[in-house]
Amino acid sequence: MDSSEFYGFCQSRSSVREYDDEPLTKEEIDYILSCAGSAPSAGNLEAWDVVVVTDEETRSALAEAAFSQVHVEHAPVIFVVCSNYVRSMSRYGERGILYGLEDATIACTYMMLAAHAKNLQSCWTGAFDDDDVREVLGLPPHIRPVSLLAVGKGHAPTQHTERMSIGEHVHRETW
C-alpha cells in the first residue's frame, strides 16, 4: 500500500450502526485479533485484553449497558476492549493508568482498521455504564472496559461525517 492508498483507506472508513444478519467468519475474527496483537504499547507490556462476544443474549445485555444503543445488540460481534491495569501499573505505578488506557485505545484502533481492511463495518462505542458491562462479562476489578467495538457486515454510508479543518487542531512549535 502506498501513501495515497493509505490516505484513501483512512478517508473511506465511517462508523456504521446497521448490519446484515450474516455473522463474521472465524477467519475474519482471528484477522482482527491478530492485527490488534501488533499494536504498540507502553514498555511493550500490552496492557489490554478483549472479550469477544457473539452470544445474542450477552449482546443484548451489553446494549442495555450501553444505554440501549441497538447497534450493540444487532452487530454479530462485539469486541469489548479493556485496559489491564495490573500489567501497566506493575511497572509504571500511577502513570500506568494512563498507559493502560492508551494501550487499549490503540489496540481498539487497530481492530477498527482491521475490520475496515476486511470490508467490514464497525462502530466504536464508548457510551456505556462501566459497572453494568463489568457485571455482564464478569470482569475482574483490575480490568476496565474501554470500548465496545461493534463489527458486522453492511453498507458503507455514501456520505462521511464532517471534520474540523486540520488547522484547528495543529499548533506549530508552541501552543
Ligand SMILES: Cc1cc2nc3c(=O)[nH]c(=O)nc-3n(C[C@H](O)[C@H](O)[C@H](O)COP(=O)(O)O)c2cc1C
Ligand atoms: C471514544 C469514542 C466513543 C464513541 N462512542 C460512541 C457511542 O457510544 N455510540 C455511537 O454510536 N458512536 C460512538 N462513537 C463513534 C463516533 O460517533 C464517530 O466516530 C464520529 O461521529 C465520527 O464519525 P465516523 O466514525 O463515521 O468518521 C465513538 C467514537 C469514539 C472514538
